[in-house]
Amino acid sequence: MSVTIGRRAALAFGAAALAAPALGQGIWPQGPIRFIGIFPPGGGTDILSRIWCQKMAELTGEQFVVENRSGSAGNIGTEAIARSAPDGRTIGLASVAPLAIGPTLYRRLPFDVTKDFTYVSGLWQLPNFLTINNDVPAHTVPELIALVKANPGKYSYASSGSGTTVHLSGAMFAAMAGLDMVHVPYRGGAPAHIDLVAGRVHMMFDNIPQGLGLVREGRLRGLAVTGAKRSPFAPEYPAMAEFLPGFEIDSWGGVMGPAGLAASVVQRLSQLTRQALAAPELIARFQENGATTWFTTAEEFTSFRARNEAAFAPIIRASGAQVD
Missing domain, CATH: 3.40.190.150 (Bordetella uptake gene, domain 1)
Incomplete structure (x- = not known):
């Protein structure tokens, strides 16, 4: 049985067939x-x-x-x-x-x-999270400030690279507290944490996820977060602003x-x-x-x-x- 398609129907069918790929190409992602x-x-x-x-x-x-x-x-x-x-x-x-x-x-x-x-x-x-090596003899931010002030140039802070909030948090801490510290930049947070846990650097203001995990595993000591207020995910740690008013980096x-x-x-x-x-x-x-x-x-x-x-x-x- 043959079916005859009128000219208008054929044109409409052809237009629809041509349009189908275009519609498909418009769907993201493919x-x-x-x-x-x-x-x-x-x-x-x-x-x-x-x-x-x-x-x-x-x-x-x-x-x-x-x-x-x-x-x-x-x-x-x-x-x-x-x-x-x-x-x-x-x-x-x-x-x-x-x-x-x-x-x-x-x-x-x-x-x-x-x-x-x-x-x-x-x-x-x-927020970022200030963590220190377990061998650093400080358990609070004021104790850390006193320790670093008493030993200018001795203590170092790691970062995931120059220009990160991790770096800038450390630089702000040093500037606001009047500290002489050495900045040690890495290619990312993970390699910096390896050296921090090993004691090759002394402290780090890292993004809270990995630092908090290492603290809860007992491999680092946590001191404070960098938000304006305490983090709901780690409320036991004070905000840096409680010791250095105006300190806030997210x-x-x-x-x-x-x-x-x-x-x-x-x-x-x-x-x-x-x-x-x-x-x-x-x-x-x-x-x-x-x-x-x-x-x-x-x-x-x-x-x-x-x-x-x-x-x-x-x-x-x-x-x-x-x-x-």
Whole structure:
């Protein structure tokens, strides 16, 4: 039995067939997504990034592959995001270090924070946590200040790289308390903690997740958090502001892509991120790592970054932490 299709029907059928691939191409994601992590594996930001990527993979049925491109306080990985094609296949971690601290800390950066990125959403916020080696003879912040003052140049503080909130927290501590300490930068939080536990450095203001875990394992001693108030995840530890009024530094992470990311991709990525950050299991895992979920619109995230840069600028200048 033959069926005759009229000219209009044939044209309509053909148009629909042509439109189908275009509709499919408009759905993001299709295929694996590369997520550039800008710090080494094992650190707090890496752990949180992987939790989010895992949830995004569950929501989309696609792979979110974390590629760690560490070094230079996150600048190497951030540059890699900026230089990637704006096709939606590559996104990455937006971090306070290169995006809000870096523009003031460094005289030259290999990217422009206002022009080279498409900011999508915040993911988390968390304070830093002052930990010290167990052999350091201090059990409170005032005791640590007295110890370091009595031994100028003897004590060192580690960081996950120059230009991170970890570095800046230590620099602010030294400046506000009038201390002579040595800064020892590493390529990330994980290698810094290895030397801190071993006693090759004496203290560190790391993001709270990994530091808190090591303290609870008995491998380090915790003294204080850097938020304006005590952390709900570790309320037994005082805020640095209780001893040094005005001391406040928080870390944050978000998701971004290169400049020119299609509006449809940004919208879909934002929608999925909102879903991911609302999932009870993700919220619980973030809390286990000392972080709170933090969803923003693309516009809110863009303006927040600019405000945060402006807020950090006088702190960096006052600390004397600027580098070439």
